[in-house]
Amino acid sequence: MTDAGRPGNWAELTGWIAAATAAHGGPLTPDLLCALVQRRLAADGVVLVVMINNGTVTTHSAGVTGSRLAEAELTVGQGPLTSAWSTSRPVLVPDLTAEVVATEWPLLALGPGLVGVAAVFAFPMVIGAVRLGALGVYRRFPGELAPAARADAVLFTRIAMDLLISETAVLTSPRIHQATGMVAVQLGTDVSTAFASLRARAFADGRALGDLADDVVARTVRFTELEMDPGQPETGGESS
Template sequence: MADFLRSLRLGGRGNPAQACARALCAEGVALSLLVGKDRTAEPLWCYPDLSARFEELQFTLGEGPGPDAVRTGVPVTEPDLDRVRPDRWPALLPSAREMGVHGVSCFPLSIGAIRVGVLTMLSDGDRRISDQQWTDATALTGALTGAFLDGDRRPDGDGAALGPGTFLEWPTGLHRAKVHQATGMISVQLGTSMEDALLRLRAFAYSSERPLGEVADDVIARRLRFDDDDNYADGDIDDLSGPHSPDAGKG
């Protein structure tokens, strides 16, 4: 971890997520930053692919250890998801087990009430994270929080500030932008708030067992429309007749 923190300070190259997982002795690692007015979790590092899929699952459902850590500002550790009460994350738990996620620990990037992001560690589920892993994760999130809040102050040879390097670059393209666009379209279609529109979008994605981004693509391309006079638009997620395709019948 000391070597990894040194790489952060020096603007390290390579795969930061893989290096981070190695430093933390974790099965997988994901780092998401909170961006935009609604503080959407935008993925920055993910390794391996399972971590990326788990982050997408949490974002689609709006529940899980990551959202809880962001909301409370304290770490959330569940080394064995099979032991978690089913009513805690009712939608997430069965899907996480199905994709092969066993243990999860999420550490918020925060100072007081300020939330910057969240670091997620995947484990094999055999044991709780060690004291050393906890210490390392806490040190890392503290360093990342300071870096993203303050920027990189390292001077170059002429005294000018250097960029943060690959390890600390903010995302250049927002993966969640299409979700925001689709939410706005649904809000207009239903004449409802953005918050309600996002809930409708998430509910449909969950009920149809599709990624939220994929459903958002259909809304933006006008392959899928939400109408207020349909059952689904009235809140019945068991009846998927609400959202429909204008050109090809029911969606």
């Protein structure tokens, strides 16, 4: 998706992130992005859980709350992040009572994972049919995310995906350029969206982008409309 197609607050948020990253004195990393989400949304904890198709799970977090909750979810295999990832839909729970936890995630309720958390908002990292993980925002006090904060959370999720699937291989590489053109034809979309879909699938499959491009060119891998990049994570369909 081009900047012209982004929501109105995209330029403002990316400008804020760029300034904050420059002030930090280093590159934007997943851990730093979590810290910026925590600051921007006044959260008590933020976690980014990356789940890819080869079974690898990695976490990045800001605040002890985020890392504790991610560890609890990975231990029992259920929770708001897992639900957001598995359904490709946001899980927004502004008032996280013991009854809600017991009903939605009974195994998580047996442990101390959600102790001290009163609100949780989990956003899936999804590009078409490819699910990369989820971004979770936690607060110690109940309350809805304000519309502007929710919009920022959605954009932060998109930025997290862009950061995760970034590749050193460039579009001008002949085989990647050819594969991208073929994917664009298969999806019936523009080259930018096709390249994002190609990168996302390579990341999710734990493969080098060039190797996947070779398979596309050899016609052993074909993309369908289900792979198409929707441009940003889904914002509707909240669950509790």
